[in-house]
Amino acid sequence: MTRTSESLTPELHDYLVAHGAPVDPVLADLAEETARLYPDLTTMQIGPEQGTFMTLLARIAGARDVVEVGTFTGYSAICMARGIPDDGTLLALDISEEWTSLARRYWERDGIAHKVDLRIGPALESLRALSPETRFDLAFIDADKEGYIGYWDELVPRMRPGGVLLVDNTLSHGRVIDPAEDSAAVQGIRDFNDHALADERTELVLLPVGDGLTMARKRD
Numbered sequence: 069m070t071r072t073s074e075s076l077t078p079e080l081h082d083y084l085v086a087h088g089a090p091v092d093p094v095l096a097d098l099a100e101e102t103a104r105l106y107p108d109l110t111t112m113q114i115g116p117e118q119g120t121f122m123t124l125l126a127r128i129a130g131a132r133d134v135v136e137v138g139t140f141t142g143y144s145a146i147c148m149a150r151g152i153p154d155d156g157t158l159l160a161l162d163i164s165e166e167w168t169s170l171a172r173r174y175w176e177r178d179g180i181a182h183k184v185d186l187r188i189g190p191a192l193e194s195l196r197a198l199s200p201e202t203r204f205d206l207a208f209i210d211a212d213k214e215g216y217i218g219y220w221d222e223l224v225p226r227m228r229p230g231g232v233l234l235v236d237n238t239l240s241h242g243r244v245i246d247p248a249e250d251s252a253a254v255q256g257i258r259d260f261n262d263h264a265l266a267d268e269r270t271e272l273v274l275l276p277v278g279d280g281l282t283m284a285r286k287r288d
C-alpha cells in the first residue's frame with residue numbers, strides 16, 4: 069500500500085511531463101518569452117502538468133463560466149480557456165497591464181482571446197463589483213497570498229453548486245510546516261488552509277501538484 073505521494077526528482081518530473089503533459093508550441097513559447105523577459109519571475113507561472121490538469125478538469129466539470137484571480141502572462145488562463153466551450157467565458161483578474169499585455173498576445177495566437185474578459189485592478193474590488201447574479205463553474209486563485217481568504221470568501225457564494233475552486237501554492241514549497249518561516253505570504257497560506265478546511269460550504273483536498281494545489285467543490 070502506498071501511503072505517501074512520490075517525491076519528484078527533476079528526471080522523474082521530466083518523465084511525468086513527457087507522459088502526460090507534453091508542452092505544445094504556444095505554451096512552450098509563452099514560457100520561454102516569460103523567462104526571457106522576467107527571469108526572476110518564472111516561478112509565478114504554473115507548470116505544464118498543472119496546466120494540463122486544469123484543462124482536463126475544466127472539461128470534466130463541464131465548466132462554462134470561469135474566473136481566475138492572478139493572470140500574470142496568461143499561461144493558466146490559456147489552459148483553462150482551452151477546456152471550456154467556444155461560448156464560455158474566463159474572467160481574468162490582475163493588477164498588471166505590463167504582464168497581461170504579453171498574455172493578450174498569446175491568447176490571440178492560441179485562438180482563445182474571444183473567451184477572455186481581462187479586468188485590470190485589485191482583484192478583491194473587481195470581484196466585489198460583479199453583479200449579484202454572477203455565477204462560476206470553476207475558479208482559480210493564484211495572486212497575493214495574503215489576499216487568499218478574501219478571494220475565497222468572495223468566490224464561494226458565487227460558485228454554482230458542484231462548482232470547483234482551485235487554489236495555488238498551498239504548500240508554499242514546504243514552508244507551511246517550517247516554524248522558522250514567518251513571512252506574510254506563508255502565514256497567509258497557513259491562515260487560508262485553515263480557513264478553507266473549516267468552511268462547511270465546500271469539501272476539499274490538498275494535492276501535491278506544483279507547490280500545493282487545493283481543489284474544493286462547492287456543496288450542493
Ligand SMILES: C[S@@+](CC[C@H](N)C(=O)[O-])C[C@H]1O[C@@H](n2cnc3c(N)ncnc32)[C@H](O)[C@@H]1O
Nearest residue numbers: 112113114138139140144162163190191211212
Ligand atoms: C503567481 S502570478 C499568477 C500566475 C498565473 N496564474 C500563471 O499561471 O501564469 C500572481 C499574479 O497576481 C497578480 N496580483 C497580485 N496581487 C494582486 C491583486 N491584489 N489583485 C489582482 N492581481 C494581483 C500579480 O500581478 C501576478 O500577475
